[in-house]
Every structure is written in C-alpha cells, then in structure tokens.
Amino acid sequence: MSEKAQRVAATGLSSSYNSYLPQALSTQLNKHGWRMIAYACKMCGVKINRPTSDSSCSNLIKHASNCLWKQSESRSIESLAAVGIGGTGDIDPREVPQLCAVWCAEAARPFTTLVDASHRAILHPTVLKNLPARRTVLKDIHMMYSGIQQSLKSVLNEHQGALY
Known part of the structure; x- marks a missing residue:
C-alpha cells in the first residue's frame, strides 16, 4: 500500500x-x-x-x-519601539517594586490605581507578574522620601546665606 x-x-x-x-x-x-x-x-x-x-x-x-x-x-501588531517610542525595553523583575513606588510617588496616586483593571491592561507583562504587595509599595515610598529628606537636609545645612 x-x-x-x-x-x-x-x-x-x-x-x-x-x-x-x-x-x-x-x-x-x-x-x-x-x-x-x-x-x-x-x-x-x-x-x-x-x-x-x-x-x-x-x-x-x-x-x-x-x-x-x-x-x-503578527506583522500588524507593532511594538512601541518599532514606531519610535523609546524606553520600552526589557524590565528587570527586581526593579518592579521600585518602579511602582516611583510611579505612585511622582504621580501622587494611591497604590490601588496599580491594581485597577483598566490600568493593569496597559502594564508591561513583567510588571504584572511581579506587582508588589501594597505594604511593599508603601514601605518603598517611605524609604524614598526618607532618603530624599536626608539629602535635602544636608543640602540646606551646607547652604550659606538666606533663602528667598
């Protein structure tokens, strides 16, 4: 056969x-x-x-x-980098908690915004996989503000003269 x-x-x-x-x-x-x-x-x-x-x-x-x-x-779906938008490279999973803390602090947004369904839809997959707990973000924001506060104190202490 x-x-x-x-x-x-x-x-x-x-x-x-x-x-x-x-x-x-x-x-x-x-x-x-x-x-x-x-x-x-x-x-x-x-x-x-x-x-x-x-x-x-x-x-x-x-x-x-x-x-x-x-x-x-697959050809019709273009990456952001292909259309000229930079800064969208790979994200190190270890940096995700810091990135979330910076975003919440700079935008003066509550952490709950990160877990909102509409916001999660536009987050990078690495960020979604490694999204930190609410407590972690709060702790990271507190550490950032403490570090900036110490830096600002030292700059002001070194300053001679009046501030206007």
Whole structure:
C-alpha cells in the first residue's frame, strides 16, 4: 500500500499544495493500518497527515489560510519601539517594586490605581507578574522620601546665606 501512497502524493495537482513542502510518506497509520501522506507546512512546519484515499485538499487549504492569517496578525501588531517610542525595553523583575513606588510617588496616586483593571491592561507583562504587595509599595515610598529628606537636609545645612 505504500506504493499507492507515494503515487497519490506525487500526483497532487491542486495549487493548495504550493503552501507545503514536498509530500512524504508518514509513519502514522490510518484506521485500516495503511500509511498516510504527510504534508509539512512551509510557514509553520506542522505536518498534516492525510490518508491516501482522501483526495480532498480542503483541510490543507484551511490550514494554509490559518497560517497566513496568523502571520498577517503578527506583522500588524507593532511594538512601541518599532514606531519610535523609546524606553520600552526589557524590565528587570527586581526593579518592579521600585518602579511602582516611583510611579505612585511622582504621580501622587494611591497604590490601588496599580491594581485597577483598566490600568493593569496597559502594564508591561513583567510588571504584572511581579506587582508588589501594597505594604511593599508603601514601605518603598517611605524609604524614598526618607532618603530624599536626608539629602535635602544636608543640602540646606551646607547652604550659606538666606533663602528667598
């Protein structure tokens, strides 16, 4: 029966076969114990096994159109960096608590804004995975303000003369 499978694979006339690498005899058997024909997709590499008795190529056409659609979708989604917006590189997960504290402090926003559903939708995936607890953000903000306060005190102590 393998000769029949090879003959069917060799005589594929439809243009739908253009999306696939040359057919090969599959090691997979159909329900009758006959070997099937494997069609490897040129776009994604997935092998589609078909019985030799099946001359329909609708499943091959459907797979090829799905692959084309997925490729066009992935091309249409552009990264922010691709359109000229900088500073959107990889985020170190260890920096996430500090970034959240800085954002809350600079924007004078409560931490609850970070966990709001509409805000979470625009957060970087690394930030979402490593979003700190409320207490952690409060502690980090307190440490930042304490550090800035000490720095400001030393600058003011070193200043000579009056401040206007």
